[in-house]
Amino acid sequence: MYHEIEYRVPYADTDQMGVVYYANYLEYFERGRTEMLRSGGLPYGELERLGIFLPVAEAHCRYLRSAHYDDLLTIRSFLMECKGVRMTVGNEVRRGDELLVAGHVVLVSVNAARKVVRIPAELAEKCQQFIWCPESVK
Amino acid sequence: MYHEIEYRVPYADTDQMGVVYYANYLEYFERGRTEMLRSGGLPYGELERLGIFLPVAEAHCRYLRSAHYDDLLTIRSFLMECKGVRMTVGNEVRRGDELLVAGHVVLVSVNAARKVVRIPAELAEKCQQFIWCPESVK
């Protein structure tokens, strides 16, 4: 099942086309997956204290419709894959029923020495509940 | 042939992992393609005054190595495809010889009423010189 948070678009995120600037959605994705991890019982900050970091190896984003100033968006996050050293987290941004942006990021598990290591079993287990397959990739 | 600009990484772009935060590269891509268009003789601002806007429909980014504070980066931009209403612009970010990030964005041509329209012939022609195929996608 997916995880969702709400986010109110500030002026700071808009550009002169009157819409949310495209790079900001990657920040929205981060806000979403952070709360997904927290909700799963393993906040990202705690992971870092345990010596596990999850830098982004890939990011993909499709922009279907524009978000505007003061929109109350829903940022959906879900687990698409978690295997070996990688974890793929999907995201969808909606305004009400409208799907605005869909994307995913591939995270790689590294230790404090920035060496690639397996996704900790505890993390993998706690994220299983967020496995979900979006309409947008079916 | 590709187009290149230099960019100095400010503190503002870094995060607590001590590297450039991943969303910022999409801003770097924008800086790169803006200067590519200007260099081709058709600055993006002029396009907008002519009633043509190029919102981003897709963005893809692979993060191979990290950029750090005060790095002097080279942002390479090139045309991967320009057909009908779409234009795909590729980007590579380097520190010296090291390829750090590779990606591309798909731009869609719309008019002032946000209706999708063909890429103006003048734009397509002026960008032909920047057709280039990166090692990273061969």
Place this chain on the structure above:
Amino acid sequence: MYHEIEYRVPYADTDQMGVVYYANYLEYFERGRTEMLRSGGLPYGELERLGIFLPVAEAHCRYLRSAHYDDLLTIRSFLMECKGVRMTVGNEVRRGDELLVAGHVVLVSVNAARKVVRIPAELAEKCQQFIWCPESVK
């Protein structure tokens, strides 16, 4: 009486010193005053639809302590002055009881033609409830 919202610090807002980058607090201030206006019954978006814009004429910020990744901050907003064409909104950012940052911005009321105009009476009235004087300026 002041108005308060909560805000969770994303990775995006941190810098390599491991703290929130100083410019981001001005975005926090914006988030705060936007919700103060909404709570007063006159959302900023509605003001713009009525042809009133409130660009920032001055911003002042004192950084007392650092905010960190994943901190749950409280952003306090309050009205310091509202007279003629100007409105001064104060802000304080706290983590629990700790005051981290204090500042204020001066907003100027302009119409759609960017001509300076008096603060609309309705706006001034609805904001009276948020008049408050912070310890930090006493």
Place this chain on the structure above:
Amino acid sequence: MYHEIEYRVPYADTDQMGVVYYANYLEYFERGRTEMLRSGGLPYGELERLGIFLPVAEAHCRYLRSAHYDDLLTIRSFLMECKGVRMTVGNEVRRGDELLVAGHVVLVSVNAARKVVRIPAELAEKCQQFIWCPESVK
């Protein structure tokens, strides 16, 4: 004498009012003072390697005119005061002859343990050349 750099405004920096969002000027100030320090022979990155950090204690900004997309701005930086543990760096942002934004930040010298320490004599000396008093504060 002051120090100056040029900066081209990207779409990323604009907001839906069609101007540069107010928080971004603090990033411009950072870009300016970084290059001022480098030009003085003591790059900020080197300072950090020597165990000296210069977090911002105060920031002040007056917005006189708006900057727009694709403007080629001049960011002027200069030393207003350097005494004890503090250093005040002034900034002005211009488009051609027009002064758009004026401000200053107070930096505090801290060591790696985040203990406040005197501004290193070498830093103070190398910055003397950038002492300058702007019209805007006379």
